[in-house]
Amino acid sequence: MWRRSCLILTVVMALTGRVAASLESGEVNLDYVVKRAEERARHPFHSPRADLPKVLRQDNLDYDKYRQIRFRRSQALWRVENLPFRIEFFHPGYLYQEPVHVYEFTATHLQPIRFVEDFFDYGGLNIENEIPANTGYAGFRVLYQLNKTNQWDELGAFLGASYYRLLGKNQRYGQSARGLAVDCGEMDRPEEFPIFTDWWLGKPQPGDKELTLFALLDSVSCTGAYEFIIHPGDTTTADVEAVVFLRKPKQILEANPQRKLPIKTIGMAPLTSMFWFGKNSERKFDDYRQEVHDADGLLVHMDNGEVLWRPLDNPAILRHQVFYAPHIRGFGLLQRERSFAAYQDMFNLFQREPSVWVEPHSDWGEGDLHLVELSANYEGLDNIVAFWDPKNKPAPMQPFRFGYTLYWENGEADIKLSENRVVSTRIGLDAGQANTRVIMIDFTGPKLDAIPQNNPPEAIASCSTNAAIVWNQVLRNTFLKTWRVVLKMQPNPGNTDPVDIRCTLQQGTNILSETWTYQWSPP
Numbered sequence: 001m002w003r004r005s006c007l008i009l010t011v012v013m014a015l016t017g018r019v020a021a022s023l024e025s026g027e028v029n030l031d032y033v034v035k036r037a038e039e040r041a042r043h044p045f046h047s048p049r050a051d052l053p054k055v056l057r058q059d060n061l062d063y064d065k066y067r068q069i070r071f072r073r074s075q076a077l078w079r080v081e082n083l084p085f086r087i088e089f090f091h092p093g094y095l096y097q098e099p100v101h102v103y104e105f106t107a108t109h110l111q112p113i114r115f116v117e118d119f120f121d122y123g124g125l126n127i128e129n130e131i132p133a134n135t136g137y138a139g140f141r142v143l144y145q146l147n148k149t150n151q152w153d154e155l156g157a158f159l160g161a162s163y164y165r166l167l168g169k170n171q172r173y174g175q176s177a178r179g180l181a182v183d184c185g186e187m188d189r190p191e192e193f194p195i196f197t198d199w200w201l202g203k204p205q206p207g208d209k210e211l212t213l214f215a216l217l218d219s220v221s222c223t224g225a226y227e228f229i230i231h232p233g234d235t236t237t238a239d240v241e242a243v244v245f246l247r248k249p250k251q252i253l254e255a256n257p258q259r260k261l262p263i264k265t266i267g268m269a270p271l272t273s274m275f276w277f278g279k280n281s282e283r284k285f286d287d288y289r290q291e292v293h294d295a296d297g298l299l300v301h302m303d304n305g306e307v308l309w310r311p312l313d314n315p316a317i318l319r320h321q322v323f324y325a326p327h328i329r330g331f332g333l334l335q336r337e338r339s340f341a342a343y344q345d346m347f348n349l350f351q352r353e354p355s356v357w358v359e360p361h362s363d364w365g366e367g368d369l370h371l372v373e374l375s376a377n378y379e380g381l382d383n384i385v386a387f388w389d390p391k392n393k394p395a396p397m398q399p400f401r402f403g404y405t406l407y408w409e410n411g412e413a414d415i416k417l418s419e420n421r422v423v424s425t426r427i428g429l430d431a432g433q434a435n436t437r438v439i440m441i442d443f444t445g446p447k448l449d450a451i452p453q454n455n456p457p458e459a460i461a462s463c464s465t466n467a468a469i470v471w472n473q474v475l476r477n478t479f480l481k482t483w484r485v486v487l488k489m490q491p492n493p494g495n496t497d498p499v500d501i502r503c504t505l506q507q508g509t510n511i512l513s514e515t516w517t518y519q520w521s522p523p
Helices: 030-041 063-067 249-255 411-417
Strands: 085-090 101-105 110-113 139-144 153-159 163-166 176-178 195-202 211-218 222-231 236-246 266-273 275-277 297-301 307-311 319-324 330-334 355-360 367-373 384-390 400-409 421-429 437-444 458-463 467-477 482-491 499-507 515-520
Touching: 030 195, 030 211, 030 222, 030 236, 085 153, 139 195, 266 330, 266 355, 266 400, 307 421, 330 384, 330 400, 330 411, 355 411, 400 411, 421 515, 437 499, 437 515, 458 467, 458 482, 467 499, 482 499
Parallel strands: 101 195, 307 515
Antiparallel strands: 085 139, 101 110, 139 153, 153 163, 163 176, 176 266, 195 211, 211 222, 222 236, 236 400, 266 384, 297 307, 297 330, 319 367, 330 355, 355 400, 367 384, 421 437, 437 482, 458 499, 467 482, 499 515
């Protein structure tokens, strides 16, 4: 299938219902979308919410009513031609207030895919003929024969702001990726949520193994052009190329007079997940399950070769941790716990949810990796965000280009990212000393397994100056076939600030494991 460009002429696409064809000639590629993003950035942001018919707004269409609307699978795009990918559309309305405009392109065709009521079953709502044909969709899902021949499974979904999720073979939906995160987790300003307003779907050819999509991103402060090349498989990958434009202050203030501060963080390749509780949780909830999370840790490959593992947590208040990460090699939110026994949940198969790994296509330069953890009292809230923020922000209207590959991994593939790794973290009160926390960290991997039990590695542990490590021991855990580090940490009297802790296993100067790092907060 073509990648970067496709010559286009327009033909009429035979779709059920009213679909108007709009003739156009030229090339559909990333530059095609970049020109549209640049032109839009010259003007103030216009929210698509204003274009949504009243009948679809949240005060008229609540959760129960919205659930009655179902896409008719017989109307899936490319189904009649029996092509290797299919598209089903989400209806706008309820929480999905920003209509998305969709186009199909091939090597010789381009046309809009108009909103068609006949694509949907409305149950008993009786709102047919009340929705204009130019409304647009809320988003779309991609179908592919991912797990079995002649079985059409969901490969991915693009729905809500700039959120999307993909799946590899035998995986279940979990965490999401986003196009861009603007000022996420900042205490002095609200977060801005850019949205994908327009999509161009590349029509596949028979036998194609990849799908090409383009998107236009828009928000008060910026616009962007995105290319996605999706490769389904055991590990599904998405090659992403992006060009972002920051609007000038005049255009920003005209769209939102309250937006007086410049952008503080540009969250590149943002990942969003849920962590309610796990092995390391000190906040307990009344639930039959032992763990509930879509990811349990942040993995980071630093430019100097160090590999960090940061277990996730559900703090009592918002926590925003920043890691200096110039020339970063990769990062991701991983689901390392792959045992059903850890969750005991037969409805939400957390053990089969994908880890997501980000690998830059080139040197991103100076910048920081951010981890934002929000407080959550139930599992329905995505409370974890990870992204990379460049030190040098682009000037208004200057194209800011970056690219990366997303890997939607299973447990076996995760191991390749870091073989000598942390497999669990447990934290609790030391029964003998009221002001002391006991931290148990289990490490495993080929290098560690080769070490004889009578010659344990050394745990190199440290913490920030507002606490002290008062005990450090390494034991062979014969039950789990791991090396267990036991740390005892005492916060300074009266300390109310988070404590940063690090630990790695070594023999002499030989580093044997990734670096476990954690931020403990006083209760």
